[in-house]
Amino acid sequence: MNRQDTLNSLKSKSPTVLIVGGGINGVGTFRDLTLQGVDTLLIDRSDFCSGASAASSRMAHGGIRYLENGEFRLVREAVQERNRMIQNAPSLVKPLPTTIPIFKTFSGMLNAPLKFLGWLEKPSERGGLIIKVGLIFYDAFTGKDRTVPRHVFDGRRKAIQKYPLLNHAIRYAATYYDGIILSPERLTIELLIDAEKVGDTARSLNYLSLTGGNAESVTLRDELTGENFEVCPKLIINAAGPWIDATNRILGKSTQYVGPTKGSHLVLNNPKLREAIGDHEFFFENKDGRIVLIFPLFDKVMIGTSDLPINDPDSARCTDEEVEYFIEMVGRVFPGIKVSREQIVFRFSGVRPLAYTKAKNAGQITRDHHIQEDRLGNIPIFSLVGGKWTSFRAFSEQVTDRALEFLNLTRKTNTRSLPIGAGKDAMPIKTDPNYTREEITAIVKREKIVHLDDLLMRRTLLAYLGQLTLALVEELGDWLGDELGWSGQQRKEEEERVIRILADKHGVRL
């Protein structure tokens, strides 16, 4: 169904379940619910995978550092899910060797017990011994199928042999494996397309907002035309990520489920740093105790991230202060490599929808997920709080089971080993900027593009990898305009929109 057909169908037939939010948790739940035969509508007020899900560090990971908080359940689940992502979407999620440069031996041993007793506000630097213990647990969680290899622990001399530009002050370097989500945006769209294969009971629309609701119905607004209309679902799933509480307020419910924190990243064109890290992520504790990363992103390097409380998720931007911090932090691990602002090709910032807590140290807030339930008359609202990209499938399964229970239905199938997109037969992800007209036509036909930025920032890697030029924006804008029947004025507006978003949110001036 095209956009207009879907909109028309909604006016004559309400869905059983309405999912608000087309990030990974909304889309994951959409796939699972529609596979069970439940008539479901997924909406996003913006594009799919444009909120927190587009701002992640791209790690499919168990989160080794959460072991220190005693979160064994979370880590075990996320490691299992990491393995499943690598198995079910092998062209989009690959094993990622992750190296921790270590500067001390015994430090940090008391972090976990002090945290348990509630006496720890800021953990002390983790030394070699505590990291070794963590890695032994982590390997055990990986399980017998060894989707990724076991960790390796090197002394100083061997580590410097392997990575000659590494800071010679290190004592050890530990390498373990996680996964890299090469394109979270593509993975999300593939899941969505998979879901819609079930037929007319799976409907999804981007640029459609939830704007109101009462005990009988909810109001949706088409962001392209401004038209409002009503639907009457039996169940609402609030998957609005950092906007969960704002969405509940739209429905007349005053909640405080999320305590959002902002995280930013830079993408650098720094061939020397890219060569120095090889195919490894470097994951380490900075001087101030923050856990930060240097990450291989195709031919570029991504660095990040921050973890700062924020009130309004729409205001998240990577600030100059963060840029300075990230640039300086590289020097802790690779002191001989110069990083400068001119090497930044893209920056991005997003907001983690963490569970609300009074904890002072943002890094210690749990990344676990849960469902909160409210009611709009007889209609339950399930709010999906917390969670990681990595555990989306398990969270979606939990939400789907709860929805099936409410609808008095039984599960028909599960998603544990279900391939995503073409699975093993998928084409490798495209990283060069030379698209043919046929390729663009194919993307437009398949992938629910509404605006030019959907194509340039989410269906392709052009913006992330710093490959956009004004000429390319104009050329692709023209091709897209031909496909979507845009007037000359519309083409101009779409190009201006892209230029505005790139400058405002991503520090890119074409």
Ligand SMILES: Cc1cc2nc3c(=O)[nH]c(=O)nc-3n(C[C@H](O)[C@H](O)[C@H](O)COP(=O)(O)OP(=O)(O)OC[C@H]3O[C@@H](n4cnc5c(N)ncnc54)[C@H](O)[C@@H]3O)c2cc1C
């Ligand atoms: C900086 C950062 C780094 C991270 N790194 C990692 C990592 O490396 N690995 C990992 O596993 N996890 C990571 N995460 C966590 C992970 O990205 C998030 O937990 C996950 O993406 C949340 O997805 P979501 O679907 O719940 O929310 P979102 O992706 O934010 O989706 C919510 C959607 O709701 C829509 N919406 C809001 N209001 C309305 C409305 N009224 N009507 C319609 N639609 C609406 C929004 O437009 C948005 O698209 C990171 C997060 C951040 C911010």
